[in-house]
Amino acid sequence: MADAPVTAALLVIGDEILSGRTKDVNIGATADFCTDLGIDLMEVRVVADIEDEIVAAINALRVRYTYIFTTGGIGPTHDDITADAVAKAFGVALPIHPEARRMLEARWAQSGTEPNEARLRMARIPEGADLIVNSVSAAPGFRLENVHVMAGVPVIMRAMLEALAPTLKGGRRVKSVTIRSRVGEGSIGGPLGALQTRFPEVKMGSYPQMGQTQVLTELVLRSADDALLAEAAEAVRAMVAEEHVRAGLPATVETA
Amino acid sequence: MADAPVTAALLVIGDEILSGRTKDVNIGATADFCTDLGIDLMEVRVVADIEDEIVAAINALRVRYTYIFTTGGIGPTHDDITADAVAKAFGVALPIHPEARRMLEARWAQSGTEPNEARLRMARIPEGADLIVNSVSAAPGFRLENVHVMAGVPVIMRAMLEALAPTLKGGRRVKSVTIRSRVGEGSIGGPLGALQTRFPEVKMGSYPQMGQTQVLTELVLRSADDALLAEAAEAVRAMVAEEHVRAGLPATVETA
Structure with missing residues (x-):
């Protein structure tokens, strides 16, 4: 592989997610964002509002x-x-950041909001960090080394991701092909496993779709190598067509 | 506290969540399930389909x-x-489980499905584990010591959670009160922090609601102690009413 993979993890912080009160949408948004940039999101953690x-x-x-x-x-x-x-975590101080304070004060002046200690908390930025602009509500996020700290409110979080995008190096752009099987995972599991062994550079996932009127299994092939991906997709398509015929279905295989 | 807290973690396994292809809904369902049973969900992790x-x-x-x-x-x-x-992880073998095999074979006989090696994979259960019944598609989950292994398909996963519920010990039933502030977090942050210090047994969270036509901050108070919760809620309500008046709004405070 020409380029080394660029990896990422997401840490979702908040009791409200763990209690079920708020249903997280930031995991999906970050996953899509990373995939678009060719960054491999490797892990997500959700933790409570507990400092340690x-x-x-x-x-x-x-x-x-x-x-x-x-x-x-x-x-x-x-x-x-x-x-x-x-x-x-980094063993650094947490002073008021002059530029963060200016951003907040500008917004407060605009909206006639009085500064107070609680609001000023939002200008406390770990020493050595750069700010991440918040185009929605002014209170900035920040980046310290490889850690990017963003708001939890989805609309702000997405605006911060967009602000970050130009500063991130993209990785291998992974492409995917989806092949829709009308026979279930149990039928194609064996031959699919054999094809995965034959194409180790193409990651093959199998996802049963429930609650449909007919059995449907989505096979998703992912690879950074276009030629290999096309070759593997053709092999999987042929295998699924064969299984369709075996099950008395038309050989046609839908791909996307 | 009379009862020790009962805690839980959720491990979501699957490349499709990390790539963004599938948007997870099992985290929210598990969070609601735990909250209903008085179990504190403390952590969630999402990892890829990588054994290690x-x-x-x-x-x-x-x-x-x-x-x-x-x-x-x-x-x-x-x-x-x-x-x-x-x-x-447990250092045990992974044989075909006779009862799991029987469950699958019964379903296969019903639907005219032929057994094969791929399908039989679903009957492999770690030694010493109990089965978790799958009322939807027969392939069972399992419990080994404190680890409960369930399907990823949401409808099956929820059926398995329901099957599990009677086997889990509930913890302190945490109740919550939501107080809706019409002034923003920046205004109430200071006095709310002071009230949190005064009521350490009542966990107070503050959640700004964006995209509304008016500012709205939901304050959520949670505690296993009903009397303390009521007392703290009254104090927070009075504080919010005072801040409403200070901002030229009616003193009325909505609670839920």
């Missing part, structure tokens, strides 16, 4: 992957402790 | 929490390696 847990997760992940993204816990209230945890 | 990653996550989590739930990777195809990983 956040510190431990950041330190476990930041040495393993090219990029770490975090969402949640950067607001003005007492349960927003992500900046504290990142500062602790 | 799954083994490491299971071994890291199973010693920390009362219960571990896993979703995904128990189907008949080569990328379904959760049973292998659990057997490896």
Whole structure:
């Protein structure tokens, strides 16, 4: 492979996800974002608003992957402790960042909001970090080494991801082909496994679709090598066509 | 506290979640399930279909929490390696389980499906594990010590959770009160922090609601102690009413 893979982990911080009160959508958004950039999202963790847990997760992940993204816990209230945890994980101070303060004050002046201690919490940025612009509500995120700290509110988080994109190096762009089998996983499991062995550079996943009126299994082939991907897709398509015929179905195989 | 807390972690297994192809809904379902039973879901991890990653996550989590739930990777195809990983994590064999085989064969006989090696993979159960009944598609999950292995397909996963419920011990039933503030987090952050300090047994979270026509901050108070929860909720309500008046709004505070 010409390019080394670029990897990432996402750390979702927040009691509200673990209690079920808020249903996370940031995992899916980050996954799509990484896939688009050719970054392999390797792991996601969700932890509670407990400083030691956040510190431990950041330190476990930041040495393993090219990029770490975090969402949640950067607001003005007492349960927003992500900046504290990142500062602790890196062993650096957490002073008021002059530029972050200016960004917030500009927004406050605009909206007639009075500064106070709670609001100023949002300008506390670990020493040595760069700011991530927040085009929605001004309070910035930040990047310290490979750790990118973003808001938990999905619309802000997505705006921050967009702001980050030009600063990230993309990896091998992985392409995928989806092949729809009308016979179930149990029928194609054996031959599919044999094809996976034959094409080790093409990752083959099998996903049963439930609740359909007919059996449908989506086979997803992923590879950074276009030629190999096409060759493997043709082999899988031929195998599925054969299984269709064996099951008394038309040989036609839908791909996407 | 009379009862010790009962804790849990969820391990979501599957490349399709990390690539963004499938948007996970099992995290939210497990979170709701745990909250209903009084189990504290403390952590979630999402890992790829890589045996060593799954083994490491299971071994890291199973010693920390009362219960571990896993979703995904128990189907008949080569990328379904959760049973292998659990057997490896516990250092036990992975034989065909006679009862699992009977369950599958009964379903196959019903539907006229021919047994084959791929389908039989679904009857491989780590030595010493109990089966978790799958009322949807027959292929069972299993429980080995505190690790509960379930399907990734949401409808099957939820059926398995329901099957599991009577076997789990519930913990302190945590109740919650939601108080809706019409002023933003920046205004109430200070006084809310002071109230959190005054009521350490009541966990207070603050969640800004974006994209509304008016500012809205949901304050969620959670506690296993009903009397303390009521007292804290009254104090937070009074604080929010005061902040409403300060902002020129009606003193009325919505709770739920």
